[in-house]
Amino acid sequence: MFSYLKRKFEKYKIKTTFKEYPHKVVEYDLPEFGKVSFARWENPLEAEKHLSQGQVDFYKKILKKGDFIIDIGAHIGDSTIPMALAVGKEGTVLGFDPNPYIYKILEQNAKLNKEFTNIIPLQLAITTYEGEFFYNSSEATYNNGGIAETEQNRHGKYGLNEKVKGVKLQEFLEANFPEQLPKLTLIKIDTEGYDTDIIQSILPLLKQHKPNLIFECFTKLTKAQRHVLYDLVADLGYDLFYVEAFDINTKKQAIKRENMTDWKHFDILAIPKI
Structure with missing residues (x-):
């Protein structure tokens, strides 16, 4: 009991005390590429992230070399790197994250594996x-x-202490990456329940380019909000699938409207109908 209370107190202390944590570069041996580097954030509250060939192969099922990818809410880049490996150095992955402490690690990951990726x-x-927007967290780290x-x-x-900058995706891409837009094949959205708003804001982009989508059904969404999210994507001509993890061997299940309450918090892969 004493050791349990001690661990609980230590976790509470970490959670409520600000500290900027560094990163550590680790290497993974992926059959297709050999040594691949990853900057792992040493924040003790961060769930340990890994890279695998299975993650790359998951994205290779929906992507090809040279594609243009958008990763919204990229965090430290644990999904950005497998995407970038899937589309190769000739492809491009934009990783968006406004959190300055997380962004520093994302930036380091973008600098690694330049022979294989373009992040x-x-x-x-x-x-x-x-x-400009306020940015808040439930943890001091x-x-x-x-x-x-x-x-x-x-x-x-x-x-x-300082606000973060927000941009409209379609306007930003048209202004800065117009030559890449015809190659847009995937948009991943992970924005703490803000996914529906973002999808609504990029409807013309989705209608024109029909990229694959990955987004969350956030834990706090009501039944009505879950149905709105489903209808929004399904009405664009997409098939929706529940995915347990972004790995080639993951469980994948077709989702109907009534399934949106089957899980509390889950990821969705939406693929445009042929």
Whole structure:
């Protein structure tokens, strides 16, 4: 009992005390590539991330060399790297994350494996209008969090001293990457329940280019909100699938509207119908 209480107190202390944690570069031996490097964040509250050939092969099922990929809410780049390996150095992956402490690790991961990948990190939030936003977390180490228009919000009591910049994705891409847009084949969205708003804001982009989509059904969404999210994507001509993990051997299950309440928090892969 004493050791349990001690561990609980230590975790609480970490969670409520600000500290900027460094990264450590580790290597993985992937059959297709050989040695692949990964900058792992040493924040003790961060779930340990790994790279595998199975992750790369998951994305290779829906991507090809040279494709253009958008990773919104890229975090430290644990999904960005497998995507980038799947599309190769001739492809491009934009990794968006507004959290300055997480972005530093994402930036390091973008610098690694340059012989295999082309990752462009961007310290920006994707929003429904361009502006500056508050960023809050439930942890003082900013291991998680999200943006909001007000200083007091649902994301937590620990707020950054400075606001983060938000941009509209379609306008940003048309202004900065117009030559890449015809090659757009995947948009991944992980924004703490803000996914529906982002999808609504990029409807013309989705209708024109029909990229694959990966997004969350956030734990706090109501039944009605889950149905809105499903209808929004399904009505665009997509088939939706529950995925347990982003790995070639993962469980994959077709989702109907009534399945949106089967799981509390889960990831969805949406593939355009042929």
